[in-house]
Amino acid sequence: MIELLNITKIYKTVSVETKALKNVSFNVKDGEFIAIMGPSGSGKSTLMHILGCLDVPTSGKYLLDGRDVSQLFDDELAEVRKNKIGFVFQSFNLLPRATVIRNVVLPLVYSNVPKIEREKRAKEALFNAGLEESHFNHLSNQLSGGQMQRVAIARALVNNPFLILADEPTGNLDSKTGEIVLEAFQKLNFKQKRTVIIITHEFYVAEHARRIIHIRDGSIIKDEINHHQRIIKL
Ligand SMILES: Nc1ncnc2c1ncn2[C@@H]1O[C@H](COP(=O)(O)OP(=O)(O)O)[C@@H](O)[C@H]1O
Numbered sequence: 001m002i003e004l005l006n007i008t009k010i011y012k013t014v015s016v017e018t019k020a021l022k023n024v025s026f027n028v029k030d031g032e033f034i035a036i037m038g039p040s041g042s043g044k045s046t047l048m049h050i051l052g053c054l055d056v057p058t059s060g061k062y063l064l065d066g067r068d069v070s071q072l073f074d075d076e077l078a079e080v081r082k083n084k085i086g087f088v089f090q091s092f093n094l095l096p097r098a099t100v101i102r103n104v105v106l107p108l109v110y111s112n113v114p115k116i117e118r119e120k121r122a123k124e125a126l127f128n129a130g131l132e133e134s135h136f137n138h139l140s141n142q143l144s145g146g147q148m149q150r151v152a153i154a155r156a157l158v159n160n161p162f163l164i165l166a167d168e169p170t171g172n173l174d175s176k177t178g179e180i181v182l183e184a185f186q187k188l189n190f191k192q193k194r195t196v197i198i199i200t201h202e203f204y205v206a207e208h209a210r211r212i213i214h215i216r217d218g219s220i221i222k223d224e225i226n227h228h229q230r231i232i233k234l
């Protein structure tokens with residue numbers, strides 16, 4: 001469970017003060033699939049940074065899995081991130097000359113999971129992210145964009161996170177390839193009951209989620225169940 005209560009974020013520079021988030025409140029139940037949608041400058045990235053424990057709010061409360069993480073120090077935030085959150089970025093952020101398996105195993109390298117177990121988990125995550133087994137030993141720069149993003153999704157899954165957070169995950173993909181990635185998220189949500197939050201500025205992407213939170217100028221203007229969730233079956 002996630003609970004945001006009156007989250008406000010103010011960026012201060014010498015000359016200006018920007019209120020990027022204004023009294024944002026919402027809850028997320030386990031197993032939800034949510035899109036946070038808004039135009040450029042509306043506060044999406046700021047909200048993503050707070051949800052992902054990359055930054056803390058100026059004021060307000062953020063409960064993640066029962067713990068108030070709104071005023072933690074950097075090292076404590078890093079610990080929460082490592083254990084509870086899987087990130088997927090627009091630009092994939094893979095190691096280009098490492099194999100697919102190696103990329104996915106990476107988050108486990110500094111854990112005390114034995115090597116054989118790490119590889120087993122990586123393969124399972126890749127399978128769940130929908131990558132064909134014949135690609136597991138390819139170098140990641142030999143893959144297509146859609147395959148790269150599925151590897152990135154697998155990497156986000158390998159720690160068994162509480163929440164999967166994706167920032168414009170289809171932003172670098174053509175619409176056909178984007179569908180492959182959205183299908184992977186839907187499968188994770190439907191079959192594995194994973195909690196997924198996708199940040200996007202496009203309705204075309206948001207309509208694949210079960211719930212859409214609309215944000216403008218740092219405020220939530222609408223929070224709705226998407227009764228016309230577009231389900232992808234490829
Ligand atoms: N580090 C920062 N310092 C100052 N202002 C910022 C910073 N990051 C974002 N902003 C401002 O906060 C507002 C929201 O930005 P952002 O969260 O990046 O929106 P979005 O991701 O929806 O485009 C914008 O007005 C932006 O200029």
Ligand SMILES: [Mg+2]
Pocket residue numbers: 044045046
């Ligand atoms: Mg942004």
